[in-house]
Amino acid sequence: MAKTVRKRTIRKRVNRRKSKKSNLKKYILSMSIAVCLGIAAFFVIKGFFEEPESFDSSKYFVKGIDVSHHNPILNWDNVMEQDITFAYLKSTEGTTHEDRNYPFNYDLARKSNIKVGSYHFYTFALSGEEQAKHFLKTAKFNSGDLIPAIDVEHSPANPYSKDKEFVGTVVKELKIMENKLYEHFGVHPIIYTNRDCYKLYIKGNFPKNIIWMCDLHNEPSDDVNNWKIWQFSHKGELPGVDGHVDLNYYRYTFNEFKELLLP
Known part of the structure; x- marks a missing residue:
């Protein structure tokens, strides 16, 4: 047992x-x-x-950059050697601010035969008419330049809010500025924005304006009416250029790119 x-x-x-x-x-x-x-x-x-550091798309071939005083004054001959077709330069902000690098970048970029355009950083709390006057007085515009652009995005000076009265004021003053530029140039300015600001301020309010859409993760969808430029990175690196630059693609062909130029 x-x-x-x-x-x-x-x-x-x-x-x-x-x-x-x-x-x-x-x-x-x-x-x-x-x-x-x-x-x-x-x-x-x-x-x-x-974020991508270079242009590597097999779909888009018209390449561009945009710069402001956050970037150094670029060696534009080096930029041209990278097959960059166009560049937008920040010129003004609000009713008094002028970008310190703008005059130098504008002249040097044009000498390098890069298609150049100027943009204004729109400030929510200020008069659209006064902002248009400041932009037109300060920036340079020549035949063959890119259509001027208005940058509409949130920032410390442009707080995010869904308050209907606040949003209505932002849109109202933006329409005034847009109309002043349209009267001056005979073409509607391009509007730079991102997904949040597009939904709040742009969608349904500016049907005739070309949209320059910032989306760092996805190609803009067809829900964004009339987008023609896609900013896909804030961390681009170009040989011979110090620091990061914003990278962009034009949506269509080199031949159709002419639609972005001032007569």
């Missing part, structure tokens, strides 16, 4: 050891799967949030 009990005890110990080994294998397998999924998720998220 004692031998039988002993055999049963030994069998239980063996079964426990096998159970422990089995549980350990399952734990290791689960941890391995979790680690693999974590690594895969990291690279997916990293790829989504990481």
Whole structure:
């Protein structure tokens, strides 16, 4: 009788050891799967949030950049060597601010035969008419330049708000500025914006304006009416150019690109 009990005890110990080994294998397998999924998720998220540093599209061929005083004055001959077709330069902001690098970048870029355009950073709290006057007085506009652009985005000076009265005022003054530029040039200015500001201020209010859309993760959809320029990175790197520059594509062909030029 004692031998039988002993055999049963030994069998239980063996079964426990096998159970422990089995549980350990399952734990290791689960941890391995979790680690693999974590690594895969990291690279997916990293790829989504990481901005391109160069032009690598096989779909778009008309390349452009935009710069302001946040960038140094560029060596525009080097820029031209990178097959950059166009460049937008910040000239003004609000009713008094002038970009300190604008006059130098404008003249140097034109000498390098890059198609140049000027843009104004729109300030929500100020008169649209006064902002238009400031832009027209300060910026340079020549035949063959890009159609002037208005930059509409949130910033410390342009707070985000869904308040209907606030949004209505932003749109009203923007329409005044847009109309002043239209009267001056005979063409509607281009509007630069992003997804949030497009939905709040632009959509349905400016049907005749070409849209220059900033989207750092996805190509603009056809829900954005009349988008023609896509800013896809704030971290572009160009050989011979110090620091990061914003990278853009024109949506269509070199021949159709002429639609962006002042007569």
